[in-house]
Amino acid sequence: MKDMQSHAPSVSACPACAAGGAACDQAARAPQADARLVLSVPGAHCAACLSAIERGLEATPGIRSARVNLTLKRVSVQADAGVDARDVAARLERLGYEAHELDAGTLNMTETDRQGRDLLMRLGVAGFAMMNIMLLSVAVWSGATDATRDLFHLISAVIAIPTVAFSGRPFFVSAARALRAGRLNMDGPIALALVLTLALSLYEALQSGPHAYFEAVVMLTFFLLAGRYLDFRARAAARSAAQELAALEVPRAIRLADGREETVPVAELRVGDLVLVRPGARVPVDGVVTAGRSETDRSLLTGETRPLVQAKGAALNAGEVNLTGPLTVRVTAAGRDSSLHRMADLVAMAETAKNRYTTLADRAARAYAPTIPLLSLGAFIVWMWISGGDLRLSVNIAVATLIITCPCALGLAVPAVVTAASGRLFRQGLLIKNGTALERLAEVDTVVFDKTGTLTMGTPIPDNLDDHPAEDLAVALALAEASSHPLSQALNRALRARGVTPAPVTDLREAPGYGVQGDWAGLPVKLGRAGWVGATHAATTGAYLSLGDETRSFTFTDALRPGAEAVVAALRDQGKTVWLLSGDVAPAVEAMARRLGIEHWQAGALPAEKAAKIAALQAEGHKVLMVGDGLNDTVALAAADVSVSPASALDAARAASDIVLLGRDIAPVAGAVAMSRVAVRRIRENFWQSGLYNLVFVPIALFGYATPLWAAAIMSVSSISVSLNALRLGRRGQETTRA
Amino acid sequence: MDVLGILIPVSLGLGLMGLLAFWWTLKKGMYDDPEGDSRRILRDDYDDKPKS
Structure with a gap:
């Protein structure tokens, strides 16, 4: 236990982690009665990870069993009472996996699970009903006549009616809700098509008519439900991400x-x-x-x-x-x-502007929803006039038009692409929190980075250890170990890594606000602020050591986040303008900008100035991606067109951003921008594709040549081609992001 | 055509069986971690069901 604590990453990646870790530290002292622990393990990705994590944890005393869920990148642990998530996280960290404690209370997945299973069940029922009806329909299409055909139609009706009543419920409910609010959404025409087609088919079956559209109705339900389920999964992932993030800081x-x-x-x-x-x-x-x-x-x-x-x-x-x-x-x-929450409220206000973004799907639905019933009504009126009042013929043609125009492929066009893209991004360590983020990301031409905590790890690293004699380093280590000040911790880690052993310093005591002092072989030694130890203050961030009258200074620099150089280079290759906006002093910002090859930079920016700079860029017609982590970035994150923050960011910053970077490496951000462009192109292609099918087959339906066989064939072919186009993204996206 | 009297109930029964099997897999949580399950099958140590 003691051993684990010393290895624990309490002041690891950044200030936020430091505080979060310390918060967990307090929690560790309060044993929890509930011993089911859930941890986020963003680094797990392969079979070897599964084995390493599960075996490694199960070999730990106190842990009864561990099970990794690779889809959610989580591990749930059954442990004896008294074992704390903090210890498990430390153990995972030693196994080589970054781990975050998740609050099982906040992580209430049962409601989402229930909804998902409910949709999947409706999808399953529609699927099996579709197969059975299709069996009977094939017999009818291949020439069954008279009593046999009528019998098959009636059996189909017996299967189809309860199926549509059960499986079509989500559409009926949504359409009714929209109509009651005086709007017409996509589900309106869908519900109308389902009910009308079913009613007509039943009438035709009872009248021994030749055409019944039972298989088309069930098929439509099935494909639309598939789209709805994918859409739900994407949104559930976003919601669980939000919960997961809220749970990160217990x-x-x-x-x-x-x-x-x-x-x-x-x-x-x-x-x-x-x-x-x-x-x-x-x-x-x-x-x-x-x-x-x-x-x-x-x-x-x-x-x-x-x-x-x-x-x-x-x-x-x-x-x-x-x-x-x-x-x-x-x-x-x-x-x-509290002030933290008031800041969050400000961000919430800034975000409402972002929520007004109209997605491609919204625009398509707005154009499509009224067209379908109008077209069908038009067909009915025209055919009533042509046929001189043949009601049955006119209704048949109107219903055929309705079912053929129904946006089967349209329902799949967006969810299939979004699912494929966000799945791919998730595997690269990016969590999409907002459903429209992908489309907004595709429009970005300017990328603004924060410096501290985003392009750097926010952890100071001493950079002049070689200037000091080994003896002084040993004293410094002994003093640094006695303090939890970030600079002392950084010095401690760096010296430990060099293999320095602490000198025998006795009588260690910390003077809060000043530093640590002690006694080394009769010589008073101090480590702390310049004025307190009696040293002269240097320009950069530093800690000062005094040995009697002699003083030494340690200077610190900030470690670059892995992938920082790669992400800037890749974004420039993609033709994006890169900005560096930081609250830090000009020399540090300039050095960083030069090191990464960023042309545009601004130092000493206050939170409001960052937001103003982004507004200015937007006013020039740029679409801005903001990448930042601090509370001083939150307003800028909310104001930008789309925003990314690392998982180590303060929760207010994560809440304000659309995409969260789970791992430490920042390089996937460039890949995500490239991927989003491909994804949006696929969505557009899908719309054109399903539009094309309609362009060809609507005239056929209008002229009265459509048969149930046609309807079924068009529906399956268009849905499958749209899904295949979306799946293509997976492979293409991989090439693009690796290139 | 008498054979239809047997075949239709049989086909409906088969469909119903498929649906029940699907319902059972759903209930048992077999779709909770598709990513992990696809890797787990390749492991040497045999675990036939989730431990929790």
């Missing part, structure tokens, strides 16, 4: 009540409660410091990188990270009222 706080510490969910905190914020933890609420002295990092809120000193009476905002000493905070605003 919100708990330590409340002080009657001198006792208790771990409670943040939602239970009330104004006036006393909360203990340990070093490394995120401040869960807005409040005022009542005891303790420390520094806090507000970079995720404001973009300021310099830690702020906090003492009794100082006001803290939710979202700040406590760095050095424990703080006791009296809650002044919790939950919905």
